[in-house]
Amino acid sequence: MANLKEVKQRITSVVSTQQITKAMKMVSAAKLRRAQDRIVQMRPYSQKLTAILNNVSASSEGAADIVYAQKREVKKVLIIPITSDKGLCGAFNSNIIKATNAAIRQQFEGKEITILPLGKKAFEAFKKTDYTLVDQFYGVFLDLSFDVVREAAEFAMDGFAAGDYDQVTLVYNEFKNVATQIVQTEQFLPMAKEETEEEATTAETDYILEPSRxxxxxxxVPTSLKIQVYKAVLESNASEHGARMTAMDKATENAGELLKELRLMYNRTRQAAITNEILEIVAGANALEGS
Structure with a gap:
């Protein structure tokens, strides 16, 4: 059985850890509210813009000439995994790394792979691999804004237009709620038309376009694509704080359970020590009486 000093040190250590996890949970909760507000406001705008774009391009004679919609044989692929800069958020980052590796094995086997990580964890994971790594944009979360994300989107778009990449794929966590994040592997380029309720409604609208279609x-098109990347980054940002809040809440609960066990162990050890002292005193008194 552990001595009292060891148990007391463990209790002190667990209490300190519990205070840290509780504080991190509160910080993540505050950040989550702001991040959730941003993505909730962004979604309708992004969906509406995409629907209008699909409507306009579908009815345009020159739609096939849109450079970002041109399909060609896939030989060179750019994958953009979006993670966080920090850990302590459960399986949030590892899920993205696994999904990226799964996409490479299942969809792009034998292709020339380039990785453009957004987030420090993705950068650290893929810099250890043999894939070509674009290391210019992984710090987007240091100062998250549309201008910062736009640079990464423009890099991918320019590379696709120049023929450096035949396909560009996004891998990110879509925010559902605090406890649920869904990993999405989404084709970014060439543009893939998606059928949505918004699009079905918009498709019946006859737009008057100035100066020309x-x-x-x-x-x-470029604006819509940049917003699509920004939306994915905002989804990931909200998912990160939700995952960290959930992970820290669970860690705080686990620390509480461990504290109960340690305090029970401490009381038992203390009782055993007191009992032994009493027995030693009684034995010593009996020995003195016998002598």
Missing amino acids: AYIIEEL
């Missing part, structure tokens, strides 16, 4: 497409 071709000009609108030329301006709208």
Whole structure:
């Protein structure tokens, strides 16, 4: 049985850990509210813009000439895994790493792979591999804004337009709620048309476009694609704080359970020590009486 000093040290250590996890849970809860507000506000705008773009491009004679929609034989692939900069958020980051590796094995076996990580954890994971690594944009979460994310999106778009990549894929966590994040492996380029309720409604709308339909497409397509990447980053950011809040809440509960066991052990050890002292005193008194 452990001595009292060891048990007391363990209790002190667990109490300190519990205070840290509780504080981290509160910080994540505060950050989650802001991140959740941002993604909730972004989703309708992104969906509406995509629906309008699909409507306009579908009815345009020059839609097939959109450079970002051109399909070609896939030989070179750019994958953009989006993780966090920090850990202590459960399986949040490892799920993205696993999904990226799974996509490479199942979809892009034998292709030339380039990784553009967004988030320090993705950068650290893939810099140990033999894949070509773009290390310019992994610090986007240090100062998260549309301008910062836009640079990474433009890099991918320019690479696709120049023929450096035949396909660009996003891997990120979609935010559902605090306890649920869904890993998405989504084709970014070439543009894939998605059928949605919003699009079905918009498809019946006849837009009057100025100065011209071709000009609108030329301006709208790049903007829509950049917003798509920004939306994925915001989804990941909200998911990160939700995952960390859940993980820290569970860690705090586990620390509480461990404290109960340690305090029970401490009391038992203390009782045993007192009992032994009493027995020693009684034995000594009996010995003195016998002598």
